[in-house]
Amino acid sequence: MQLKVAEGIISSLRPWKNTLPEGPILEVGCGTGFLTEQLIGEFPQKEMLITDAADGMLSFCRERLTENDLLTERIQFSTLDVDTATIEENQYSLIVSNFAPQWFKDTALGLEKLSQMLKPGGLLLCAFPGNHSFEQWYKYCLALGLPYTANALPDVEEVVIKLSMGPVQVDYYENDIFQNFDHSLDFFRHLKAIGASTNTSGKKLSAKQLKLLTNYWDEQQSEGIKVKWHVVYIAAKKDG
Secondary structure, X not given: OHHHHHHHHHHHHHHHHHHOOOOOEEEEOOOOOHHHHHHHHHOOOOOEEEEEXXXXXXXXXXXXXXXXXXXXXXEEEEEOOOOOOOOOXXXXXXXXXXXXXXXXXXXXXXXXXXXXXXXXXEEEXXXXXXXXXXXXXXXXXXXXXXXXXOOOOOOHHHHHHHHHOOOEEEEEEEEEEEEEEOOHHHHHHHHHHOOOOOOOOOOOOOHHHHHHHHHHXXXXXXXXXXXXXXXXXXXXXXXX
């Protein structure tokens, strides 16, 4: 999923490439490095600052780049928590983030903060799962009277409206991507494997409730399950 979305970000970026000002690139939330690798391929001569809130992910990304012979002196790494970061205005020609803005305390405010770090004419390009993701999960919890324990995801209209109040021109589009699993429990294991299982909702299922949910979900979709990700892509161009 993250690889597919990273490819979508790069496709969205290409029409903007020749409009970017001079200056380094900032990646926010590098994760396992899917987007990082593709950025290096698109901008082999650009200086880049690769960041993540987790030191472990930075180390993983660095090792991945080293193994693939992509690490150069133009690429630097640093820990960055957008919620607490100090704004450095007019620093970057391009800021990108793949499946990280949903972890900001307030997605719209976090993106607005990042937009201030753009040089005039710079571009903020990001993707995140929106609030229409996981409709089947919600539907089956409702049917069973169980707590819906998914984290709250950003409302795209709210994010776009708030971000548009700053000195940026905002474009966005939405895309539903479906992911297939043999069983619903495989989906929950996948969330854990990609680091997306940290619960911020304050709700939790007991082992008995989880078994009830997964059994019911599997019964409703007997030939494997299909999970909907509502993916939001945002491009915010700073006024020149």
